[in-house]
Amino acid sequence: MTDAWLHAAPLWAAAVVWLVPTGLPIASAIGLRGCAVWAAAPALAVATLSVAAVVAEAASVRWSPVVALGAVVLATLLALAVNGLVGRRPAPERRTVRACAAGGVLAAALLGGIALVLALRTPAALSQSFDAVFHYTALAAIRDSGAASSLTLGALGVPGAPPRFYPAAWHDVTALVLATVGGAVPAGANAVAGVVAVVVWPLACVFLARQVFGPRPGTLAVTGLYSVGFTAFPWGLLKWGVLWPNLLGMSLVPVALGLVLAVTGRAVDDAVGRPRALVLLPVTLVGMALAHPNTVVCLVVLASVLVLVSTAQRAREHGAHGRVVRAGWTVAAAVVVPVLLLTGLRATPLGREVAAVWWAPTTTTTGAVGEVLLHATHGRPAEWLLAAVVLVGVARSLRDPALRWLTAAHAVSAALFVMAASVQSPWTMVLTGFWYSDSWRIAAMLPITGVPLAVLGTVVIAERLRERIDLRVAVPVGATTLLIALVLAGATKGMHLGRTALVVHSSFAPEDAPATNLVSPEEAEFFARIRHRIEPDAVVANNPWDGSALLWPLQGRRVLFGQLDGRKQTAEQDYLAQNLVFAASDPRACQIAAKLGVRYLLVGEVHFWPTDPRVDDYPGVRDPGRLPGFRLVERQGGLALFALSSCSESSNLDSSALPPDGRRGTR
Template sequence: MLLCASLLVLPGLPITYLLGLRRLTAVALAPVVVVAVVVLTAMAASKLGIAWSPLPVLGVFAGLTVVIACVVIPLRKRLPRPAAGDGWPVVGASVLGLAGAALLGALTVRLSIRGPEELIQTEDSAFHYNAIANILNTGDASTLMIDTLGVPGRAHGFYPAAWHDLASLFVMITGGSVPAAANILSISIALVIWPLGCVLLMRQLAGPSRTALGLAGLMSIAFGAFPWEMLGWGILWPNLLGLSLVPAALAALLSVAKLATEDAIGRGRAWLLVPMFGVAVTIAHPNAVISLAAVAVPVVFVGFARASIRRYRAGRRGTAALMAAPIVLAAPAYWLVVVESGLFAGTMNAESPPFESPSHALGEALTGATNGRGAGWVLAVLVIIGAVSCFRQRFRRWLVASHAISVGLYVLAAGVPGAGRRVFTGFWYTDSHRLAAMIPITGVPLAVIGTIAVVAAVRSWLSSASFLEHRRVMAARASAAALPVVVVLALVATGGLNLLDHRNRVLSAYPKVDPLVSQEEHALFERIGERTEPGTIVAQMPYNGSPVVMALSGRQVLFPQLNIGRLTADQIYLARNLSKAATDPRVCEIAGRLNVRYLLTNDIPRGNLWDGLTYPTGEGFRQIDQGGTFKLYRITACDAPAG
């Protein structure tokens, strides 16, 4: 975990430092640089025919650092001064909050995941495991190639590969297993990248406030919808990475729009970072870019409105009208691009039916009980108090509007029937889980602001309380203790910031009863790497847990994921007829072309697509291993004749 956290931050620090960022800001933005450099290097290496490994990535980081240094150092007197780093007391408060989040987060993980190599048991897990294995097998980590999963003849296209690229590098560096890399990387994203982004966003909202930054670090892991739901539902690891970058991206947009309090980034540097954020967030997951755009709508609106007003008052009416145009044209442009063009028809047509009333959905969004989970009443009260406080402070009203957008999108997905809602929710496949994950982006800073308001009210009451009227020293001490007392009470009242709810959310992907594969079957899957030759393909049925063979043994399987919508004609024929290898010449012709040499099966009901992958009853197969209900066969009928 420590190594993974270091790899997510340290390589980007020289670049953020050379760009003029300092201390907390430099550290919080370093993961964005790391993700952007890794994904671009993967795509470039693929085009140039360079095998994927840590070496080209290290070379790009070193080269980019040297290039930026060669530009910045000679021009340092003419460039803007580096951002003033926050004082060490502010940094110390931030570290204290982050450490508290890491401690509570580690406890949640320990209560829900048995060990680093425990297998996720969801529909999408096979794809993600095997995408990493495919990178390791092929040496190609490009986001344009990853979804082939090593299946010959399968068409390829764009698939967000940032998470898989990082995981593959972690396997190469540590020599660990694919499941261990997947678990450790995802937990590190949840407990390092996301909290750092939340602290940076709070820094842009509240300035160098030790209280605000310390609370932001602690409360970053308080919401169940994110990051914990993304560790247990789906499984949506690429979404986890993409959304974890959104708070830092939103913090940079506040600099661009001139809405930051004592800006720690600087407008010029923020503009330089915008393309990097675009690459990192998009290739982490396109949904995250849309989520960023959604919560940033009020920021953009206020930024353009203020710029237009300033120019109008300065007598530059033409420029003022130009700055106001995006506000006026936003709605019709959205309709033309999203609805009329059909550009997003694929996602817009996805349907996830509502499962509750709009009022129930609204209650869930406000209390953190999204998708039927447990309500966090204390946190909900703090968020509402924070929203009221922000609304009374005009310069923070945009934050309330952003939160209302996230809440509204969840209500549309979970509680409003009809196809019309998909105009707004279709980017997320109208999936209430993905939309619920947006709420903590603004929920964390609102909860922090609400906590500060409560502490201020308690201090005011203590200072004026009649029983302390003649004991000023005691009153001062009680006032100073208000913050730790409120924090401790909140931790107690919420059961360690809703720790049990978070554990249950993660546990849904790591069931301890009726596991996907038994210990004997797991051991067999690992042995397949020893029992088969490199380069050969193992035929199997995807719905019995066997796709994970690819991740555990490194051997290519014929059906590496559960989504069968893009099967090739060869795959379909072997699925139906492989058991007839001794009597059907076409079976061996296809098997020879694809290098399918083994069959792994635990038998299946007859009369479906997978009839050819049952226990073979005729000649042409030789059993070479067994584990639990699974048996591994050599397809001898297709072996080349001797001599």
């Protein structure tokens, strides 16, 4: 196990480089310093790389590390030009502030890294989940085609398929990591997702805390430590799905929210400044949108609460001075603008498609409220100590007008989660539909405000403790805050990360539930063996539900059906899904197979979600048995590879004798 992780070290190092140092020259060129330059680096890297991938494909240029580095150079030069227009740099931070912020992030990386090693067991662990099939296949498609644009990735390079938008920022970065050092697709995916969870996310949380609380060393150190202590994020999205694009986008939301604080003048000892924030915020939003659009909605919701609370306070002041009309207009603008923005997003074709998804409730309303209060969403064990410090932070924020928005935003996230987890009615889906009405995705919003509230609660406890035992002179409040956080981390055995690792492991564990795996170790071995029996330019017909979809990302041999969502297939793919097994007597099936390059048929046994009705949508790619036109290449138990040996008989058939839709198979 140790040797495997040592061999995977270059992949993880490459993931760190592409996500953080790549953005540093851009962030520095635009004038950021200290915590801000490190936290903004991933956001700027993601935005630069994802936009560059779109431009490269439009220019018919393959996506590669050289192209990506060229984009970084151009972005850095542009940032230098912009820096000359936005005024002086913010004042440099004290060395103590930088050291404590770095220490908090390193602690998060260490604890989170241990959790990931325990969860994955091996760096190339395969995610046995529905969403992983698409993501693995998308990485294989980028590797083979060099096309990585978010505007076309959803088509997965299928001939004849219309371009389809799918946010590709995570895939763009992962493809660069794999192209830089090589390695298996699952190993690259794990490396990028892991670095996002234990490096990018803690950096973002520290930046938000810096904007909320100011340059307080102990506070920033505690923020990094707490950032990996909430189950809902990042660990929830690593387990459910897996939702890697959402993971990347959500990890950038605290950075964007910190920039909103700068724009609105609510940041404490602002580390960015309003002019730079006005430039950086839209750039960050582009990166978030190309990571996953619903993360932009997360920001709109949280920022709207911030603006509304601030506006309400100003409106109260206007009203007290008799400026009633001005107060009314102020509040109305704070409400109407985000409502119009969200309504516009909902009206787009993508917005309507996402909003139409329905998930069954998982708990009662009372249960969902309890899960929020105890940070135990989706049946996780209660995190009592963390919940306690968050509640202390809530109480303190309600008494401080400058921090009241934190609790309000946390309450809005909690309300959305309760709706999705326990109600799921048409009226609640109007609000939760931006997240597929998926309570897992909405739960990931809670730590964005939960982390600073927990930090605030710890500071309050430290202040009370110092007053009680008269440590106000001998021990700084920052040191007391850090000491309390360390005690909490020890009492929870490293912020419950061992327990969290077991939860994440359930999505990467073929040995735990062999009867429900997408790809078993035996299947993976069979795929490796037949790789050399298939020409590199051939396409293999398959039922993706039997695990064969992963032949492409695992062994580099392209399959006809590379995702489990049959709604996104072309009409020609649909026809072969119904009729390929009759190719020897079906001229149209032969014609389509030749057009798409289909030369093989791979069949296996369905273990993944075997009762799902979509499993039966591929009757034309079953074992041909005694039907002519196929030659057995290799068989192992229920797994078999056939070559499409002959379509000559079909040339003598009159295609008009076929049914109107040409189908011979049955569903």
